[in-house]
Each structure stands twice: as C-alpha cells, then as structure tokens.
Amino acid sequence: MGVNNKEMNYTINLFGITREIVGVSQYQLTLDSPANVTTLLGHLKEEFPALKQIKSLLVAVNSEYANPEQAILPSDEIALIPPVSGG
Amino acid sequence: MKASSWYATKRLLCLDINNMLTNKEKQRYQKHLLLSKIGEVGQEKLKAASVLIVGAGGLGCPVLLYLAAAGVGKIGLIDKDSVDLSNLQRQVLYSINDIGQAKVAVAAQKLQALNDSIELVPIQENLHAENAQAYIQQYDLVVDCTDNFSTRYLINDFCVQLNKPFVYGAIHEFEGQVSVFNFTNAAGVQGPTYRCLFPEQPSELEIPNCATNGVLGILPGALGMYQANEVVKVITGIGTVLSGELLMLDLLENTSQKIRVKRRPDAETLIFPVHETPTPSHCEITMLPAEISVEELAIKLDEKEDLFLLDVRNMNEYEICHLENALLIPMNTIPEHIENIPKDKPVIVYCHHGMRSASVIRYLQQNHGYTNLTNLVGGIHAWAVEIDETMEVYQ
Numbered sequence: 001m002g003v004n005n006k007e008m009n010y011t012i013n014l015f016g017i018t019r020e021i022v023g024v025s026q027y028q029l030t031l032d033s034p035a036n037v038t039t040l041l042g043h044l045k046e047e048f049p050a051l052k053q054i055k056s057l058l059v060a061v062n063s064e065y066a067n068p069e070q071a072i073l074p075s076d077e078i079a080l081i082p083p084v085s086g087g
Numbered sequence: 088m089k090a091s092s093w094y095a096t097k098r099l100l101c102l103d104i105n106n107m108l109t110n111k112e113k114q115r116y117q118k119h120l121l122l123s124k125i126g127e128v129g130q131e132k133l134k135a136a137s138v139l140i141v142g143a144g145g146l147g148c149p150v151l152l153y154l155a156a157a158g159v160g161k162i163g164l165i166d167k168d169s170v171d172l173s174n175l176q177r178q179v180l181y182s183i184n185d186i187g188q189a190k191v192a193v194a195a196q197k198l199q200a201l202n203d204s205i206e207l208v209p210i211q212e213n214l215h216a217e218n219a220q221a222y223i224q225q226y227d228l229v230v231d232c233t234d235n236f237s238t239r240y241l242i243n244d245f246c247v248q249l250n251k252p253f254v255y256g257a258i259h260e261f262e263g264q265v266s267v268f269n270f271t272n273a274a275g276v277q278g279p280t281y282r283c284l285f286p287e288q289p290s291e292l293e294i295p296n297c298a299t300n301g302v303l304g305i306l307p308g309a310l311g312m313y314q315a316n317e318v319v320k321v322i323t324g325i326g327t328v329l330s331g332e333l334l335m336l337d338l339l340e341n342t343s344q345k346i347r348v349k350r351r352p353d354a355e356t357l358i359f360p361v362h363e364t365p366t367p368s369h370c371e372i373t374m375l376p377a378e379i380s381v382e383e384l385a386i387k388l389d390e391k392e393d394l395f396l397l398d399v400r401n402m403n404e405y406e407i408c409h410l411e412n413a414l415l416i417p418m419n420t421i422p423e424h425i426e427n428i429p430k431d432k433p434v435i436v437y438c439h440h441g442m443r444s445a446s447v448i449r450y451l452q453q454n455h456g457y458t459n460l461t462n463l464v465g466g467i468h469a470w471a472v473e474i475d476e477t478m479e480v481y482q
Contacts, residue, residue, distance in 0.1 A: 015335060016259045056285035058333075058346070065284070065348040081335070081346065083285040084257040084264050086302055087146045087234035 007032055010040065010072065013079040018057070021050045037061070038068045040078070054082050106135040106160070112204055116158055129323040130158060136322045137161035139222060141214050141242055142232035143190040144168070145307030146256045146314065148180040150230050153315040155198040155205060159322070162198070163226055164191050165210040177304035214238055219245045228321060229253040230314055240288045243268065243281040244358035252321055252330075255281060256314040261303050261339045263310040267317050270330040278330030279350040282357040306338055361419050362446035376436075376448035376462045381469045384435060395434045399447045400467070404439060408467060408478045418443050425455055437463035437470075439481075 010029045019025050022044075029043060037059045045051045058081040059066045072078060108116070108130060119125045119133075138159050140147055143166035154162060170178075170185040170193060178190075185193045191209035199207055212218060214233075223229055223245050231242045231253055239257070246253045252270040257263060270278040313334065320326045333346045351357070379387075387394060396413035398405055405415045416424045418438070428434060428451065436444040444462050451457040463470070471478035 015262060055287040055289050058284050058348075060346045063344065063346055065346060079344070079346065081264075081284075081333070083236065083289055084259040084262075085234065085236050085239065085289075086258040086300070087142050087144055087232050087256065087307065 008034070008074045010035065010074055010076075010078060012040075012044070013077070015080065016082040016084050017054065018051065018080045018082050021048050035072045036068070037066045037070050037072060040072055044080070057082055106131045108134065109204070112158070115202075115204070119157070124325045125323055129325065132323050133158045133319070134160040136228075137163070137226045138228055138230060138318060138322075139163040139165065139226035140230045140232055141165050141238065142234060143178075143180070143194050144174065144232065144234055145177045145258065145302065145304075146232035146311045147230075148178045148194070149308050149311030150232055150256075150315045150318070151194055151198055152180060152201070153312065154230075154318060155202045155207070157315070157319055158202065158205060159318070161206040161208065161226075163208040163210060163222065164194055165212060165214050165222065166190050167211055167213045177302065177307050179308070214241060216241060220249065223251060224249050227251070228318065230318060231255045231257075232311070232314070236288050239281065240363065247280050247282075247355060247358050254314045254317045254321070256307075256310045258302055258306050258310055260300060261306060262335065262337045263306055265310055265313045265317070265329060265334045265336070266332060267321065267328050267330045270321065270328055272328065272330065273324070277350050277354075278328075279348045280354045280357070283351045283354055284333060284348055286357055287360075288363045303338060309336065309338060361422060362443065362450060376445050376452070376460060378464045379435060379461045380464050381473045384463060384470075385474050393432055395429050395432055397428060397434055397436045397444075397447075398438070398467075399436060399443050400438050404467075404481070407481050408471065410437070410467070410470065413437075418447055421447055421450065425451075428457070430457060430459060432459065434460050435463055436460055437466050439466045440468055441466040 008031050010031065012027045012029060014022050014025055014027060029040070031043060041057065041059065060079040060081060061070060061072060061076050063077065108127060113120060116130045119130050120127055136159050138154060140150055140162065143151065143164050147164065147166065151162065151164060168190050169187055170181045170190055172186055175181060175183065180194050180197055181190070189211045191211050195207040195209040210222065214222065219241055228251055229242055229246055231239055233239055242253055246269050253268055255266050255268050268278065269280050272278070317329050320328050331348060333348060335344045335346065396410050398409055398413040398415045399418045399421065401417050402415065409415070414427065416427060436448055438444040441462060441464050444466065448460045448462055451460060468480060471480045
C-alpha cells in the first residue's frame with residue numbers, strides 16, 4: 001500500500017449539494033500519490049471550486065467519520081456528506 | 088442530567104398516579120400494550136414524557152401526528168409560519184380551509200381532536216437565541232424539524248448546554264438525514280452532537296433549502312416517521328437509539344447508509360461560537376459585508392485617507408505580519424472590545440484570507456449596529472502577494 005508514482009483510483013459517493021456540484025452521484029478520482037482525507041478534498045475542491053464554499057463537509061471512509069489526516073486507500077468506500085437544511 | 092438518571096427520574100414519575108393509564112387510554116393504546124417491549128410500563132413512560140417539536144412543516148407534521156397518536160403526554164409545537172397553499176403538497180396536517188392561519192393553532196386543534204388525553208402547547212414564534220433556553224428546558228427532549236441552519240445550530244447548542252437529547256431530521260430533494268444527537272445511553276456514554284459532524288454553521292447561501300430547491304412531498308413523511316420512531320425509542324428505552332450514527336436515506340434508489348460518528352472530546356466547547364450569530368427570523372439571507380480589494384486599500388492609504396484598520400487574527404499571526412497602525416483584536420475577543428471599534432469613521436476589517444473578518448463584520452452589524460465596516464478581500468495574504476512583496480506569507 002502507499003506505493004508512489006503509481007496511479008490510484010478512488011471512488012467517491014456524493015450526497016446532497018455535493019452531488020449537484022459534481023453532477024454525478026459517484027465520482028472517480030485518479031491520483032498519482034497516496035491520499036488522506038485532506039489531500040483528497042483538496043483535489044476535489046480544485047476540480048470543483050464550488051465545493052470550497054461549503055464550510056463543513058463530512059467525509060466518511062468505510063461508513064465511518066474520517067479525520068482530516070486519515071489515510072485513504074483506493075479500496076475504501078468514500079462518501080462526501082454535506083449538511084442539509086430542509087425540513 | 089445524564090440519560091441514565093433521566094431514565095431513573097422518568098421511572099419514578101411513572102409511579103406517579105397521574106401517569107397511570109385510564110381505562111379509556113388502555114383501550115386507545117391497546118396495540119402498544121400488546122407489545123411486550125412497550126406494554127403498560129412503556130405507555131406510561133410515553134404519557135409522562137414531554138417533547139418539544141421545533142417546526143410544524145414537512146417533517147413536523149408526521150412527527151406531530153404520530154407522537155400525538157402514540158400518546159406522548161405533553162407536546163410543545165413551535166413555529167411562526169402560517170399555512171400557505173404551497174405547503175399542502177407535503178404538510179399533511181393542513182387543508183385548504185386553513186390557508187392563512189397559524190400552523191401551530193391549526194395543528195394543535197387537529198391533534199387534540201385525534202387525541203384528547205394529551206396536552207398540546209402551541210407556540211406561534213420562531214425559536215431564537217432569546218427564547219430557546221426557556222422553552223427547551225421545559226421538555227425532556229427536542230425534535231428538530233426546522234428548515235434552516237441557524238435554528239438547527241441553535242437547537243444543538245442549547246440542547247448541549249441544557250443536556251437534552253434531540254432527534255434530528257433534514258431533507259434535500261429526494262434524500263434525507265436522521266440521527267439522535269447529544270444522547271447519553273444507559274451505560275452513560277454520550278453520543279455525538281450535530282457539531283461533531285458539521286462543526287461550522289453554513290450560511291443559507293452556500294446550501295440551498297426547500298424554499299429555493301424542490302423536495303419530494305413524500306420525503307419529509309418518510310424521514311418524519313424515522314424521527315417519531317426514535318422519539319418513542321428514547322422515551323421507552325426499547326431498541327437501539329440512532330445515536331452515534333447518521334442514517335442517510337435516498338428515496339429514488341431506496342438506499343440507506345449509516346455513518347458512524349463519535350462524540351468529539353471538545354463537543355461542549357464547540358457550542359455558541361462567537362463568530363456565528365443565529366438570525367432571529369428564519370430563512371433570512373444574511374447581509375453580505377461591503378468589500379474592498381487590496382489594490383483599492385493601497386490607494387486609499389497612499390492618499391492618507393482616515394481609515395481605521397482592524398486585525399481580527401490571533402496574536403501569533405499578527406506578530407508574523409500586519410498592516411501598519413492596525414489594531415489587533417482577535418476574533419474570539421471581539422465581544423469584550425466593542426468600545427475599541429469606532430463607529431464614526433470607515434473601518435477596514437481583515438484577517439488571513441477574509442473569512443474571519445467577514446464573520447466579525449456580520450456579528451458587529453447584527454448585534455452592535457455597525458454600518459461603517461468593510462471587509463478586505465483576500466486578507467493579509469492578498470496584501471502580501473499583491474502589494475507588499477517584503478511581507479512574510481504564512482500558511
């Protein structure tokens with residue numbers, strides 16, 4: 001794991017407004033270095049600048065809340081969950 | 088009060104003769120009494136319980152209907168709105184004859200007709216910073232059925248402060264979230280709060296709500312059912328309360344997912360952050376602060392315009408670099424230093440990138456009547472990059 005200089009594919013499940021911003025419910029992100037939650041979010045925000053506007057964005061890895069520094073493997077199930085206000 | 092002791096108190100209350108079921112109630116709740124997990128003891132707990140439902144809209148309607156039917160002894164319902172024709176697609180308590188009338192008044196009347204053995208307390212107000220504590224402390228638990236972030240965070244913060252559990256529900260188009268926050272289980276373990284998932288309150292501008300986006304009318308019905316179910320579980324102590332987990336439902340694909348979340352050790356310190364000011368009336372778009380670019384500011388300073396420069400970063404940031412003659416008042420100490428911020432001349436507020444300063448401006452405008460504040464776009468970082476190359480840039 002964590003092999004450098006090798007393309008890695010991450011699958012990210014999107015919810016709420018993030019789904020609208022990205023335009024799909026599941027997004028494939030290819031990176032050439034290992035990622036943690038912060039770097040993964042950084043890449044997504046670079047590709048979709050509208051994501052930067054969301055102050056609190058929950059990242060879940062394998063159905064569990066993930067801290068910013070948590071490492072992510074391509075086999076992980078990643079979810080991007082924004083707060084929702086409707087009622 | 089810890090939930091374990093909360094349960095104990097409830098159990099004591101259940102011995103109260105007032106909470107014993109009448110013959111009529113035994114008939115009404117017959118199907119609950121037949122469930123061994125609820126039975127007469129569980130039904131008496133429901134009768135002894137008091138629940139405050141914040142919001143009598145899409146989520147509030149099903150929650151109210153089913154909790155009234157289930158026999159929750161005292162139900163408070165708070166909402167300032169009146170019934171509108173566009174509500175009827177999902178707010179199933181109301182009909183065309185109710186249009187223009189206060190939702191809580193209509194709801195209380197219909198719910199009392201459904202169950203005459205419970206107490207209903209209609210409150211035709213918005214929940215806001217001034218009344219939240221007084222209302223929330225009168226109830227055992229709160230159900231968050233609101234449609235805006237400022238009230239959601241207000242509920243969270245007061246429930247954490249007053250140690251009350253609350254049942255959260257929120258909807259977006261075809262999907263929704265449910266959880267029970269600030270719940271202490273029988274073993275004394277405290278579950279997460281809303282801020283453990285989403286620490287910072289988003290502005291209504293960054294995330295749309297049903298007022299601007301559409302919502303499938305059935306969605307709040309489905310989510311409200313989950314909320315009502317959690318209320319009954321918390322009160323009666325049956326099953327596994329949805330604490331420590333965020334349940335996400337998607338009605339289009341019929342998928343559901345539970346995300347495990349732990350309580351942050353600093354959960355108590357996250358509440359009532361100084362830079363967030365809940366708006367009293369809901370769905371109000373916060374006024375955007377006036378802005379100035381670093382180039383414009385450089386010209387004004389060159390021309391010796393009489394400007395007051397306010398730096399709201401921390402001391403260590405100020406020591407790295409700051410604008411000449413700027414006064415440092417770190418954001419979290421602003422409320423104690425209001426008298427140092429003039430109202431009689433233009434004030435340029437800045438921070439590292441322009442976010443904290445914008446929050447400070449909103450706070451000062453809303454709470455202290457300032458009208459002379461301008462935000463420096465891009466903050467000191469932009470100044471260092473665009474104007475003063477000798478200035479140190481930091482992360």
